[in-house]
């Protein structure tokens with residue numbers, strides 16, 4: 414193409430109205446929500462960057478596929494359409510559909526976890542960690558050192574620290590039921606894992622006889638980064654790179670609410686017959702019959718079509734570029750963001766922006782609340798609120814204090830993002846006057862969803 418501008422490779426077919434609010438209305442909404450953005454009415458949010466999960470716009474062809482949904486209880490044609498689309502990219506012998514990613518995690522760790530076990534991962538996502546710990550097992554994060562330095566530029570900050578993994582397996586290999594690798598590393602900034610790193614992880618796993626599972630929610634974005642950044646990968650198709658990732662693993666958990674462009678869904682897949690049998694038995698208890706899991710036939714169809722669109726190069730070029738557009742603009746304005754810009758989100762470094770707020774006064778939460786107050790933007794704290802409460806009940810600062818601005822797929826236009834940039838610049842200007850928070854009410858686990866806050 415002779416022109417530089419990377420455009421949205423689609424036009425808008427159906428629109429949803431946005432609701433404008435005044436700063437006063439937002440102040441009231443924030444107070445009623447106990448300064449927890451999860452407790453807001455979404456209608457009071459102008460630009461919702463809380464998550465990229467299930468919030469994307471489905472395509473015309475996905476909506477058409479919905480009409481093909483066959484709701485037979487067992488053996489629905491929609492199940493076979495789904496199975497074929499999944500195995501086209503992830504050719505595991507067993508595919509077990511679930512209503513979303515965490516249901517796959519719950520089933521996997523009910524089968525593999527338990528007291529005394531330890532599960533390593535580059536970085537567990539919150540529900541993954543919670544499901545490992547709920548089984549009684551220990552969740553250990555082993556990211557490369559570069560991952561913990563927000564401003565450091567490195568092409569594959571999602572990589573696993575292979576030496577640390579080797580040490581863990583040498584000491585406690587018998588207690589490790591599986592090694593997980595999250596592509597892309599969501600909690601670590603949406604950063605990709607290289608093929609070379611996954612091959613190295615595979616060989617460590619082989620030496621110790623431990624299976625390797627992918628948490629593959631953002632597999633297509635990860636593969637795009639591999640194609641762009643890893644030597645020798647530039648001429649391969651994304652689908653081909655994805656199949657190589659799958660070939661290096663023994664199984665996977667998946668949320669179809671991310672890269673597969675669906676509003677609900679997920680699956681668990683593996684090659685091991687015995688494990689699959691145990692997982693299917695657990696599936697029937699809480700999700701449903703093995704040919705639909707927790708999903709309607711129409712959902713299975715939407716996911717199958719979404720999977721085909723997810724690996725389209727024009728779509729991925731736009732997707733990754735539009736996330737970088739936001740991140741690069743903020744960085745140009747001097748706002749500290751995790752570098753390089755990840756696939757699905759821009760992560761503001763709240764520790765750097767609010768150095769006067771101590772970690773256990775939750776600088777990320779304070780910043781997220783202010784972004785909502787100033788401009789109706791909803792982001793998500795990924796810091797000491799999300800990860801600070803340890804299983805033994807103690808509280809410790811998280812490795813980083815971030816606010817994630819996640820970009821729903823195919824949903825917002827460039828002018829929405831230009832508005833977000835303006836609001837962030839205004840909030841960064843106010844940063845020195847922002848106060849920390851304290852928690853006034855919290856549940857036992859996953860407290861970030863329901864905790865209530867007050868100013869410290």
Ligand code: F0G
Pocket residue numbers: 463464465466513514515516538540541595599628630667668669670678679
């Ligand atoms: N693994 C990763 C890496 C995730 O990002 C998520 C969800 C899950 C597993 C669980 O999948 O939501 O379908 O149950 N992440 C969402 C987010 C919620 O906002 O990042 P789920």
